[in-house]
Amino acid sequence: MIMELEPIGWGTRSLEEPDRTRLRCGRLLVEFSKVEDEICLASRNLSEEEFESLDETAPVEWTRWAVCTGTEEVRIAPGLPRLPVMVDPEDSFHVVPGAEARIYVRIPLSVVVRLTDKFDQLLGEFPTETLSQTWFGETDNGELCYWLSSRASRRTLDELDEAGIQAPVTIHNDSAETLQVSRLCLRVGGLSIYRSGDSLWTNETTIRFQGGAVPSKVAVKSGPPKEAAAAHLISGPREAGPSTAMARTFRSLRRWTVDLLDIE
Amino acid sequence: MELSLEELQNLLTPERIESGVRAAILLVVFLPLALYASAWANKRVAKKYTAQRGLVVGKIIRYSGIAIVFLLVFRELGFSIAPLLGAAGIAGVALAFASQTSVSNIISGLFLIAENPFSVGDVITVGETTGIVISIDTLSVKMRTFDNRFVRLPNEMLIKSELINVTKFPIRRVNVEVGVSYNADLEKVRATLLSVAEKNPMCLVEPAPLIILNGFGDSSINFMLGIWAVREEYIKLKNSIQSEIKAAFDEAGIEIPFPQRVVHGVPSPASPENPEPTDNAQSGSS
Numbered sequence: 277m278i279m280e281l282e283p284i285g286w287g288t289r290s291l292e293e294p295d296r297t298r299l300r301c302g303r304l305l306v307e308f309s310k311v312e313d314e315i316c317l318a319s320r321n322l323s324e325e326e327f328e329s330l331d332e333t334a335p336v337e338w339t340r341w342a343v344c345t346g347t348e349e350v351r352i353a354p355g356l357p358r359l360p361v362m363v364d365p366e367d368s369f370h371v372v373p374g375a376e377a378r379i380y381v382r383i384p385l386s387v388v389v390r391l392t393d394k395f396d397q398l399l400g401e402f403p404t405e406t407l408s409q410t411w412f413g414e415t416d417n418g419e420l421c422y423w424l425s426s427r428a429s430r431r432t433l434d435e436l437d438e439a440g441i442q443a444p445v446t447i448h449n450d451s452a453e454t455l456q457v458s459r460l461c462l463r464v465g466g467l468s469i470y471r472s473g474d475s476l477w478t479n480e481t482t483i484r485f486q487g488g489a490v491p492s493k494v495a496v497k498s499g500p501p502k503e504a505a506a507a508h509l510i511s512g513p514r515e516a517g518p519s520t521a522m523a524r525t526f527r528s529l530r531r532w533t534v535d536l537l538d539i540e
Numbered sequence: 541m542e543l544s545l546e547e548l549q550n551l552l553t554p555e556r557i558e559s560g561v562r563a564a565i566l567l568v569v570f571l572p573l574a575l576y577a578s579a580w581a582n583k584r585v586a587k588k589y590t591a592q593r594g595l596v597v598g599k600i601i602r603y604s605g606i607a608i609v610f611l612l613v614f615r616e617l618g619f620s621i622a623p624l625l626g627a628a629g630i631a632g633v634a635l636a637f638a639s640q641t642s643v644s645n646i647i648s649g650l651f652l653i654a655e656n657p658f659s660v661g662d663v664i665t666v667g668e669t670t671g672i673v674i675s676i677d678t679l680s681v682k683m684r685t686f687d688n689r690f691v692r693l694p695n696e697m698l699i700k701s702e703l704i705n706v707t708k709f710p711i712r713r714v715n716v717e718v719g720v721s722y723n724a725d726l727e728k729v730r731a732t733l734l735s736v737a738e739k740n741p742m743c744l745v746e747p748a749p750l751i752i753l754n755g756f757g758d759s760s761i762n763f764m765l766g767i768w769a770v771r772e773e774y775i776k777l778k779n780s781i782q783s784e785i786k787a788a789f790d791e792a793g794i795e796i797p798f799p800q801r802v803v804h805g806v807p808s809p810a811s812p813e814n815p816e817p818t819d820n821a822q823s824g825s826s
Contacts, residue, residue, distance in 0.1 A: 362745075362746075408738070408741050408743070408744075409742065409744050409745070409770070410744050411711050411746055411747065411768065415709060415711055416709045416710075417710070418710065418711070420710075420770055
């Protein structure tokens, strides 16, 4: 039997027994079920062909949560990846000294399911895409990130899919050298998500490049970006922290040092 | 032995009582103070540096404090410290000769702490033994092997031997050796290996996967695929990538050969049982 799927809707959702709810967001299928005082959740990442031939009798690996009596609803919200993302622009570009460039990066969202109780209990976080991991830094010291190939468009992403969040980034080159943007580490933990119609936005990140090995000054502006000034907040930042920080952000196309190539 | 009242009066002079009280105060006040200072220093140093350093600093303060308090108590009770120190020096020399190994281990332990080649919780390999460090003590380092055996390694041995800290750095390279048939298209092999690495989410995109043609073996052309993973996922990646390579090679029609030997039959000389030598026979066995 072919399954009936609903598009994802952000906000609270009531769970009625014994219905099984199936929500789709991009390539992600999230299923809910409530039986007495238990909420069951499951998720799968599927291809388009697999969605077309989904069988509702197929076994599902549920994650079961015993909840308080009277729990009738959950809150569904979009989330950002749990690690910083390393943006790999399809075509690297240069920013001349003194200039600024505004780019728009598509970040694949996660579907975050929480209880609506006072504890805001997290039930599950399901990424719509499985991102590869990458390392930002040296082999003895660095930061684990998700790898994100992106167009890093200079214009807003008008045809953004439902599983994508648009992150505006402004890069200022405050140094006296030309900045080649070939890798960009975007720390998404401090970003919030805003909704404007059907599109989702993060707040704006401003990066001030200081030159070579000097860490860049990274600032996260509060509130929605100017492109979606009327957007309203639907998810707060994952990590509380200062809105301005010094952090390594750029990496050139320089390959890893030769000692990595040696084999034992 | 019974003391007469007169003898007792001679013994308990006001000066002696005063000294006794001072000695008691030293014991009651300064001994706990030394122990408290040791615990405090242990906590502070552990917070700022490592638990191991905290432990060492705490022990140094504790034993030095106890020694000083007892020396002061002896002085208050009228004992001369100089002969005691002299005796302690002689005893120390004798003890040092008798316990050379232990002293060597203690000094090696101090070097280990100063050099800090590993910490509690690290996975290290010493000789043939690999395990998780569970404690770094004055005389030895204790390890738990992965098959749950307890191993005690004297500190001196760790200073003298080659030691590998497997978990020192946050990322590690998984080296996968793979041989392909001499008939295989080598560019296709490279592309397939890269594709397998790209599809495995545990394989880091950067540092980029490395493919090296290691050489020509007896039965195969040997490649080495070097892929990077965070140290927590090293084993998972090592396990998963090998089965994925096998599946990808099967799908791409790339043969992973096994040792083969071509045997050429040599004609035997003519004999009554074998009147005419046969043609050269060729057979293969796997």
